[in-house]
Amino acid sequence: MVRTALTGTRIRERRTMIGLRQSDVAAQVEISPSYLNLIEHNRRRIGGALLSRIARVLGVDVSLLTQGVETEQINQLSEAASAYSASSAEVDKVDEFVGRFPGWAALIAAQQRQIVSLENRVAGLVDRMAHDPFLSASLHDLLSKVSSIQSTASILAETEDLDENWRQRFQRNLHADSGKLAKGAAALVTYLDSEGEAELRAVSPQEELEAFLNATGFHIAGLEKSVPDLIDVLMEKAQGFESDAGRGIGRAYLERYRTEALAMPLDEFRDAAQRVAFDPAHLSEQFGASIPAVFRRLASLPGARIGLVSCDGAGALTLRKTTDLLPLPRFGSACALWPIYRALTRPMAPVRAVLEHASRPGERFLCYAMAHAHYPAGFSASAVYEASMILIPNTLVEQSVYAGPFTRIGTTCRVCPLPDCAARRDPSILGDLQPDAPQGALTRGAG
Template structure:
């Protein structure tokens, strides 16, 4: 049976085999960690000098990473088959690809296109529902159209209007038309930004999330033993995505906490303890004498696991995404997440294997805990903060909990936690 891995998957496997961090490999070949992440998940084509540079650093021939077009076609067909409930002769995939390579390429291409469109629907729905800039732009356009319509109605329904007033109304219509043209052009430009994260950042939290995602929640400058908070100022100065003081303040708070975690749990001893503890965060917390939330953050910084932090209102304040587990950029997430269960059980860890909706039904092990943040004063009410680690798993021992991203884009019809109908319709 031919190897079914794609080029990006081969790069990722080779990198992991050498113990290289994604951020380190990206820096050595001159690209961003986010772009390398897209390559490793087969979302960006690769060739030419970049492929040669990656092969040289990974100590393999470029052909070992790029060869296997037939295998890639078979892999694409199998991925497409995995997205449907059944009725597909998976055992005859190679035969079909060999006899009908053109049709096979079409099927695989359409399956990838469907997956891309589903992600696009999620992103656009999230923006339409919660993006304040988009809502303000639409309101501006509608208000201008209404003003033009009212002025036009006066001119059309009044036969003996004074010439001076007529000239004034016409001037108002011209000004409103210019305003409409400007607003519409701005709205089109904003929508044309598509899924580019830099163009879609609309809040300080969003800016900080872009910084976290670009770094993979691993800040090498803060991992050195003798580093001080001066390195935090350097990181903030280099972070172009932090566009205002609010974003910089949030990022500074995040980095100060990251530095404290790195000092309490240095990378090399933590990795060794992680292997010895079998990945048990409770044992690690006891061994290092820190809170469980700090261990979850540290595990996320030193692995490819995802991380979500929310405050007592349920608002997500920090997110490190992981492939297959969609995180909403605005508004509330799925209330069934262990993250929110932990808010109702302070200081008590919550561990649960969850299944995200979709034809593939990806599984993740989530570990969450809610702990109080330091009080601002002695008479201030306690403020809870929940932290959740998200680790991909291959199988669940027992029944996995079906969750989603948010109600608006969740296709699960039967759900006691649903707040509003889904725009995708019931499918699972």
């Protein structure tokens, strides 16, 4: 949530610096001068669309009014206090603490960043250990070599009258298998020591596309205008496409991206999204585009931090735009409480939810999801279902959106700290880290 104790002051300083009166700014953003005065003196909360309008009038980016060293520290300290409910920290005095003891505040904020980073690293390693096909194949290969060495050694040790020719053959096999085992073990250690999930190699054509898109933030600036043959140039320079199938999927995605970019021009679409608080249904009506196309276009907005997740009818994740709002598993199943799975149970019905990740208490975000059907084999054939959801950070919409009920979710069961989840499939390796964590319903504020 935006800290108005800092934002209001920055608004006042910027307005006076460029020589605007309160009444002038208030008229342009369609609020009363008295209300703007309350905002500037830190007596009213501000965020979302109103903050975007004020920033536009003042000629600055929203981040210049909301972000800074103090804001980041305050947010991280508040997040740390929320994550450990038994700490009884005075959250209401966090602004004063940051102001009086900036050094200690910076240290605690750095520790909180490290904790979050380590938690995400553990989640990635657990996900990798459980579901990575490369790791599974490597372990199977190592076990096969160990079994072969054990069998050969047993023959040599237990057969006293073994022919010398056979003994030499078994010894050569033992030496060769030992060498392969050493190389395989070294390669596996190197693989496990790779830093960060982003360095994991793609194991499918779809993952090749996903890695390429995440490297660009899902925004392809060169395709925002109709330039002939530019897709060919982009595909030639693209890194990470190792297979013909991956390049084919990548080309198809870029062609669809250019079509949607021309139908929903970037500047016009971004302004419209801010006016309607990033509501996909309003944008679909205005631009005559499908909801999935609007989802993809929202995810392509540069600097907006909007996440995107797609899955097939079986619930397997098929496209993921990485985001700090919600850590996304690369392998295996995701949290069953995600709205995308609720959408699959009611195709073509919109799903809207306010969410909070279990490892980041107090940091809520907005989610829209919808499932739709395709009929690639004709009208009389079975439908093929796909669902998508977008994640909207709380800095893009009015803060009043987050005052009502919200749903607490996780990434995947094995790394979810929720102690009493009705949708849990597997026990969590983090289950004993917060013994005093509150028990009860996952949906807060409802009923």
